[in-house]
Amino acid sequence: MGRFGWKAQQATLLSFAGDASLNEMGITSRLFPTENAPNGNLELLKKLDRVADPEDQFDPATGKYGIDKLTDFMRLLSPPPPLPVTASTGFGGKIFLDIGCAHCHTPMLTTGPSSIPALNGQRVILFSDLLLHDMGSLGDGIGQGTATGQEMKTAPLWGLRSSRPYLHDGRAATVEDAIQAHDGEATNSRERYRRLSPDQKSLLVQFLMSI
Numbered sequence: 001m002g003r004f005g006w007k008a009q010q011a012t013l014l015s016f017a018g019d020a021s022l023n024e025m026g027i028t029s030r031l032f033p034t035e036n037a038p039n040g041n042l043e044l045l046k047k048l049d050r051v052a053d054p055e056d057q058f059d060p061a062t063g064k065y066g067i068d069k070l071t072d073f074m075r076l077l078s079p080p081p082p083l084p085v086t087a088s089t090g091f092g093g094k095i096f097l098d099i100g101c102a103h104c105h106t107p108m109l110t111t112g113p114s115s116i117p118a119l120n121g122q123r124v125i126l127f128s129d130l131l132l133h134d135m136g137s138l139g140d141g142i143g144q145g146t147a148t149g150q151e152m153k154t155a156p157l158w159g160l161r162s163s164r165p166y167l168h169d170g171r172a173a174t175v176e177d178a179i180q181a182h183d184g185e186a187t188n189s190r191e192r193y194r195r196l197s198p199d200q201k202s203l204l205v206q207f208l209m210s211i
């Protein structure tokens with residue numbers, strides 16, 4: 001069980017950086033030293049790829065490899081800043097709790113011990129439990145490790161106002177569409193959302209656009 005990736009398949013940011021460097025950019029590293037051949041064709045790979053593995057470069061100026069620098073970048077990015085709380089967003093937040101959204105979108109987690117003071121024991125308001133849930137028809141149909149095609153890691157909700165479109169395949173243009181697509185373990189919460197009055201729905205959306 002990892003913290004990172006749609007399927008909670010990566011335990012550390014370093015392994016995520018190594019995996020993405022290989023699988024998204026074709027750069028082999030000390031963690032992932034074996035190149036993916038095009039459609040498994042090793043002969044073609046030999047013709048196209050003349051750089052010896054691992055390709056990740058050591059940078060004498062920093063004493064780090066590319067995947068270590070990518071890791072630092074991700075680790076030290078600050079969270080998107082929330083908007084100030086207003087009466088409307090306060091009410092919306094209460095509705096969020098009342099209808100069970102926080103069952104998976106846990107408002108706050110605390111970081112573990114870190115030698116970097118800015119990361120040590122910090123309260124992080126991310127709105128995710130970082131765990132897998134069976135989302136029924138909302139799943140991506142892709143099994144990975146022990147995670148099934150229906151299981152997805154709870155998406156953090158911080159910065160929602162600047163991250164549309166929503167859901168793993170971008171199918172939801174609005175947060176309302178994203179909520180309506182919740183299924184499986186989230187069915188109960190989705191049904192409670194559907195029973196809200198138009199005013200309550202609007203307060204909930206104002207809250208979601210503020211976090």
Ligand code: HEC
Nearest residue numbers: 101104133152153154155166167168175178185186189193
């Ligand atoms: C059973 C767990 C669960 C519950 C309950 C739940 N969610 Fe989610 N939510 C998820 C998962 C998992 C995803 C990621 C799904 C995906 O990307 O396909 C998600 C994604 C979202 C997204 C899209 C985020 C993005 O960046 O794409 C929004 C918005 C959202 N949820 C809001 C809500 C609201 C509001 C409620 C309450 C009505 C709620 N959720 C209840 C698990 C849950």
